[in-house]
Amino acid sequence: MTPAMDMTARIVRYGELQPCRTAFIDAHTPGSNQKENFTIIGGGVSESADQHVHISLPHGFNIGAAGQPPHCRNSLHSHRTAEVFFVLSGRWRFFWGRWGTAGEVILEPGDIINIPTGIFRGFENVGTDYGMIMAVLGGDDAGGGVIWAPQVIEDARDHGLVLGENGKLYDSKKGQTLPDGIAPMPVLSEEELKAFPEPSALEVLPRHVARYRDLSAMAAKTPVTVIGETGRLPDRPGFEVELVTRGSAQTTPVTEPRPSVLMPVFGHWRVVWEGGSTILAPGDTMSVPEDLPVTLEPSMSGEAGLYRIRGTQDPAGETWKG
Known part of the structure; x- marks a missing residue:
């Protein structure tokens, strides 16, 4: 028998979610600097030491969430494992491709998308109020982090955030610098970028x-x-x-x-x-x-x-x- 009090630690209430506003490299980039990230189950892929993890027990997958006001977007990135979203509230545009122009879809509450691995993707709240999407990431370690489109890393550097090759963020606005022996995360070369497909909406939507x-x-x-x-x-x-x-x-x-x-x-x-x-x-x-x-x-x-x-x-x- 599992006593009721033991289950309390396995329930995370919406109103008790603890956001992180510096979770990723685009936290200072205009248009992306108002988003909130939540790590509910598992460590997720946050690049910030400030990210709170609600439940650390391994499940074989991670659960997270993103909350954003209208017109706020999450910058183009890719994952090595699955990334599934369903819309909890608001109206959201998901887009993909090297520049985010290969395809897109608008989703509303309850709709779900299984974004193909190895494709650059982003999302934006196109509704009229604060919205929330819930995420499932494959694997207990969520694939070892995020792969950012080159322009995202470059834009972030212009606004004071540098991602180290160790996957950690350093904020020059707070006087932080890369530690000795840690180089900046390299941007993907044009040759490496060729490995990221550019499927159309007609290819993605029926199966995903x-x-x-x-x-x-x-x-x-x-x-x-x-x-x-x-x-x-x-x-x-x-x-x-x-x-x-x-x-x-x-x-x-x-x-x-x-x-x-x-x-x-x-x-x-x-x-x-x-x-x-x-x-x-x-x-x-x-x-x-x-x-x-x-x-x-x-x-x-x-x-x-x-x-x-x-x-x-x-x-x-x-x-x-x-």
């Missing part, structure tokens, strides 16, 4: 983007696998993402062989386990231990949708199929 309304219709009676080997967006990025709705809520106990994570996007959800229960609201994150039976159902009327993430034994490797 799913709309919440479509998914909720599919999950009307049973949960639907969104990302996974047999998912609506077929992939094996080291984890699976499943959507549960009011009609497919599981009122009999469900046990997972590995730690899983519950993330409501619509409605309030009651989670019950031996020894306790809790109510989750949109933006809350709950880590469920392996082999713990839990029941899951909406606690109020109205729209109800929840993403469940579970680790798999697949390596968190390349996801772009070409």
